[in-house]
Amino acid sequence: MRTNMTLSVAIMSGKGGVGKTNISLNLGCALHQAGFRTLLMDCDLGLANLDVLLGIAPEGNLQDVLLGNAAVDDVLHTVDNGFEVLPAASGVPELIDMDADMRSLLLDRLEPTLDNYDFVFLDLGAGINDVVQAFASMVALRIIVITPEPTSLTDSYAIIKVMSSRYNIRDFMVLVNQTESKKEEQYTFARLHGACKRFLGIEPVLLGAVRNDRKLVDAVRRQEPLLRCFPGSPAGQDLQAVAARLQQIRMNMLDWLADRPPLTAPLP
Numbered sequence: 001m002r003t004n005m006t007l008s009v010a011i012m013s014g015k016g017g018v019g020k021t022n023i024s025l026n027l028g029c030a031l032h033q034a035g036f037r038t039l040l041m042d043c044d045l046g047l048a049n050l051d052v053l054l055g056i057a058p059e060g061n062l063q064d065v066l067l068g069n070a071a072v073d074d075v076l077h078t079v080d081n082g083f084e085v086l087p088a089a090s091g092v093p094e095l096i097d098m099d100a101d102m103r104s105l106l107l108d109r110l111e112p113t114l115d116n117y118d119f120v121f122l123d124l125g126a127g128i129n130d131v132v133q134a135f136a137s138m139v140a141l142r143i144i145v146i147t148p149e150p151t152s153l154t155d156s157y158a159i160i161k162v163m164s165s166r167y168n169i170r171d172f173m174v175l176v177n178q179t180e181s182k183k184e185e186q187y188t189f190a191r192l193h194g195a196c197k198r199f200l201g202i203e204p205v206l207l208g209a210v211r212n213d214r215k216l217v218d219a220v221r222r223q224e225p226l227l228r229c230f231p232g233s234p235a236g237q238d239l240q241a242v243a244a245r246l247q248q249i250r251m252n253m254l255d256w257l258a259d260r261p262p263l264t265a266p267l268p
């Protein structure tokens, strides 16, 4: 019997532009550097931009796989000698509204490839449309990225509420991005945690925080991952720490992961 070792992780946020893609990309880099086989899937079918952050022009993408025009292995793009990226294409309207059959088809096509990785990150679009919900319900671990802005808090709460009521999912990890201080990190997390506990009976877990850092903006301009150009920067150090925590989490989850596929089938 095959034993699954792949930890699939969805990176989500209520509000757009909070740092999901940069976080996914750099966690992928960090884990690859630590010797883990890592895949990053751009699942933002509305506004894909992973390729832009990497300065690459992919020849094929997730949609080609979905439409049967290409095999998964043909559209994988290798970054830094081994860390792999599965690009998406922006603005393909019919695919934004993927139905359940298409999602199952996509899973069938992806599964043999996903098996090869220790970590698979799904960089999701912002908000909580059906595609986001479907992907988020398939993974083993959900990370919600929040920032200290009040709207980020309310929008993240909405995601947790929808995922719990519709899919009965109650485990969420939270990453606070763009923090100015430890105090701000703790305050931001405490507000979300407090609201979820009080109104939903759910207690999200703090995964870590990433400081607000000019170097990350510079890395975006250079179209390179932060951990490649400024690994010692404050945000770079924080992302390494989060990656180390994810290694630990995966170790602790291996028994549980063994009995499930890398991505579970979505509900209809």
Ligand SMILES: Nc1ncnc2c1ncn2[C@@H]1O[C@H](COP(=O)(O)OP(=O)(O)OP(=O)(O)O)[C@@H](O)[C@H]1O
Pocket (backbone or CB within 6 Å): 013, 015, 016, 017, 018, 019, 020, 021, 022, 023, 044, 047, 124, 125, 126, 177, 178, 179, 210, 211, 212, 213, 214, 216, 217, 220, 235
């Ligand atoms: N820790 C940080 N320090 C400074 N700036 C940051 C940080 N994280 C994100 N940013 C800024 O936020 C911008 C948006 O980041 P990113 O594209 O990763 O967000 P996103 O959540 O993926 O957005 P979208 O919802 O559009 O997919 C970056 O280009 C950068 O300018």
Ligand SMILES: [Mg+2]
Pocket (backbone or CB within 6 Å): 020, 021, 022, 044, 049, 123
């Ligand atoms: Mg993004």
